[in-house]
Amino acid sequence: MTHGEKRARLFNVREQFEVSTSEFEEEWWPLVSNTWTRWGSNRLANGDEWTVFACRFLKHNESSTRKEDISSEKRRKTHPRDPNQCFAKMKVTRIAATLMVRIERYATTPDHSHTLEDSDRLKRSQAIKKLVEEEAVKPYASPSIAAAVKELATKIGIETSAKNLTRKDVTNIKQKVRAPENAILIGGPDLESDIRAAMNFLLDRSYLVERFTVLQKASFSQALGS
Ligand SMILES: [Zn+2]
Numbered sequence: 001m002t003h004g005e006k007r008a009r010l011f012n013v014r015e016q017f018e019v020s021t022s023e024f025e026e027e028w029w030p031l032v033s034n035t036w037t038r039w040g041s042n043r044l045a046n047g048d049e050w051t052v053f054a055c056r057f058l059k060h061n062e063s064s065t066r067k068e069d070i071s072s073e074k075r076r077k078t079h080p081r082d083p084n085q086c087f088a089k090m091k092v093t094r095i096a097a098t099l100m101v102r103i104e105r106y107a108t109t110p111d112h113s114h115t116l117e118d119s120d121r122l123k124r125s126q127a128i129k130k131l132v133e134e135e136a137v138k139p140y141a142s143p144s145i146a147a148a149v150k151e152l153a154t155k156i157g158i159e160t161s162a163k164n165l166t167r168k169d170v171t172n173i174k175q176k177v178r179a180p181e182n183a184i185l186i187g188g189p190d191l192e193s194d195i196r197a198a199m200n201f202l203l204d205r206s207y208l209v210e211r212f213t214v215l216q217k218a219s220f221s222q223a224l225g226s
Pocket residue numbers: 055056057086087088111112113114
């Protein structure tokens with residue numbers, strides 16, 4: 001199944017289906033994380049846990065329902081594709097006994113009142129953010145990274161998710177990714193703690209690090225035979 005097909009299945013959920021928890025978390029959810037927002041959840045006595053997700057456009061609607069006056073009704077009628085009207089919800093159940101995740105439409109909620117592309121305009125998905133993170137460690141400027149991500153996204157069939165990726169999105173993610181790397185360059189109180197910190201930094205990221213020790217100046221001179 002392509003990424004595009006997975007996205008479609010998690011957008012307007014037609015038939016209930018199950019995938020493994022790890023597959024859901026790694027391969028399904030990141031593709032549509034920009035579409036849904038957590039609406040409610042509960043853990044059952046048997047260990048199962050369900051979460052209902054609502055369309056992100058609903059949130060905007062709820063926060064602006066101060067008065068359901070005539071003017072807003074009018075506005076809605078003049079904009080038939082106003083995504084604020086979206087009441088789509090889906091229910092995701094983690095089944096403790098089988099380690100599977102069941103995805104289904106929540107109760108009798110309707111389809112989205114808008115397209116997947118509209119959701120993509122609203123927010124970037126985790127899948128896109130991950131692509132940006134992977135590119136952001138390379139020493140390129142934000143516009144080049146954005147262009148590279150769009151190309152990668154097209155290759156894996158989620159180009160609509162990347163279409164609205166801005167230079168600012170990239171810059172924000174880049175700062176997040178590079179901040180811990182830059183912190184290591186600031187340096188500790190002495191050379192030895194600096195090297196230890198650098199080694200830990202690399203080990204944390206699964207690099208192989210050879211043993212490194214700092215010789216005292218005197219012994220260092222001796223080691224050189226001077
Ligand atoms: Zn929607």
